[in-house]
Amino acid sequence: MNPFERIKSKIRTELEDKLPKKWKKIGDILVADFYLVPSEDQAKIAEIYANELNVKTVIQKNKVNGELRKPKNTVLLYGNDTITKISEYGLTYNIDLSEIMWSPGNTGWRSALAGPEKVSELYSFDNPETIIDYFAGIGYFSLQMAKSYSQSKIIAIDKNPKSIEYLKINAKENNIDNIEIINDDCRNIQTKADVIHLGYIGNTEDFLQHTHTSLKSNGIAIFHEAYRNSWLGFKSRSDWGGVPDNFSELMNSKGFSVEKFERVKFYGPSKSHIIARLKKN
Numbered sequence: 367m368n369p370f371e372r373i374k375s376k377i378r379t380e381l382e383d384k385l386p387k388k389w390k391k392i393g394d395i396l397v398a399d400f401y402l403v404p405s406e407d408q409a410k411i412a413e414i415y416a417n418e419l420n421v422k423t424v425i426q427k428n429k430v431n432g433e434l435r436k437p438k439n440t441v442l443l444y445g446n447d448t449i450t451k452i453s454e455y456g457l458t459y460n461i462d463l464s465e466i467m468w469s470p471g472n473t474g475w476r477s478a479l480a481g482p483e484k485v486s487e488l489y490s491f492d493n494p495e496t497i498i499d500y501f502a503g504i505g506y507f508s509l510q511m512a513k514s515y516s517q518s519k520i521i522a523i524d525k526n527p528k529s530i531e532y533l534k535i536n537a538k539e540n541n542i543d544n545i546e547i548i549n550d551d552c553r554n555i556q557t558k559a560d561v562i563h564l565g566y567i568g569n570t571e572d573f574l575q576h577t578h579t580s581l582k583s584n585g586i587a588i589f590h591e592a593y594r595n596s597w598l599g600f601k602s603r604s605d606w607g608g609v610p611d612n613f614s615e616l617m618n619s620k621g622f623s624v625e626k627f628e629r630v631k632f633y634g635p636s637k638s639h640i641i642a643r644l645k646k647n
């Protein structure tokens with residue numbers, strides 16, 4: 367029996383089609399959508415999921431809110447500890463899932479030089495003196511880049527004090543010391559860099575002007591964003607490869623040429639989360 371069949375076998379059959387068949391296990395916390403389960407049954411059913419899937423806490427799936435991407439009203443269905451530890455490509459991250467988002471779908475893409483070839487190609491820089499991570503969060507990208515480039519200085523910035531609290535813990539726990547951690551809006555940082563990392567989705571383009579000013583000549587920006595598949599020129603899921611013309615033109619207008627372009631994942635029904643390596647013109 368697979369885990370879902372085991373769970374199902376412990377629950378009244380009339381609730382069967384209301385049970386979440388998919389979930390995300392983040393460290394030892396489960397996030398799933400129990401919305402269809404009648405509220406009086408949710409706690410008991412969440413406990414069954416917790417026991418079968420070996421987690422300490424079950425959280426109702428929710429959206430993230432606002433510029434700081436904070437999870438919206440966390441509802442605990444089982445357990446009460448929302449702090450967990452995640453391991454990825456040789457690093458560990460402590461995170462409070464009630465305060466800070468974590469995208470399981472980005473696993474692999476946060477690996478800098480430690481993971482798949484298409485990621486390490488994007489993240490291969492020639493002896494960078496300074497790398498700045500504008501949206502560092504709890505260190506998803508900063509710590510991996512600091513580990514990959516131990517001779518470089520990494521400046522990790524985030525506007526959310528809670529993320530910064532965890533980023534400091536995570537840097538210490540992973541013995542990363544070539545990092546400076548700053549709690550501020552990235553647009554207030556005037557330091558010049560060889561590489562600027564923009565791990566944000568929503569209005570990442572708005573940060574390109576500051577990125578351009580802050581990059582040294584020939585500097586590199588690693589740019590994340592989500593665009594409509596139709597704008598990117600993709601009609602089907604397999605329709606992928608090369609740099610879309612619209613994207614090249616847009617980046618040119620911002621003073622960058624596109625060196626590499628990849629799709630991270632589908633992002634909702636009609637968009638794709640993309641990552642690009644941009645060179646300052």
Ligand SMILES: C[S@@+](CC[C@H](N)C(=O)[O-])C[C@H]1O[C@@H](n2cnc3c(N)ncnc32)[C@H](O)[C@@H]1O
Nearest residue numbers: 433434435469472501503524525526551552565
């Ligand atoms: C969505 S998270 C990054 C998620 C991450 N890419 C992942 O793989 O899970 C983006 C971070 O950017 C921070 N942020 C948003 N606007 C900012 C700004 N203007 N300056 C600095 N940090 C900012 C938020 O606080 C948040 O921690």
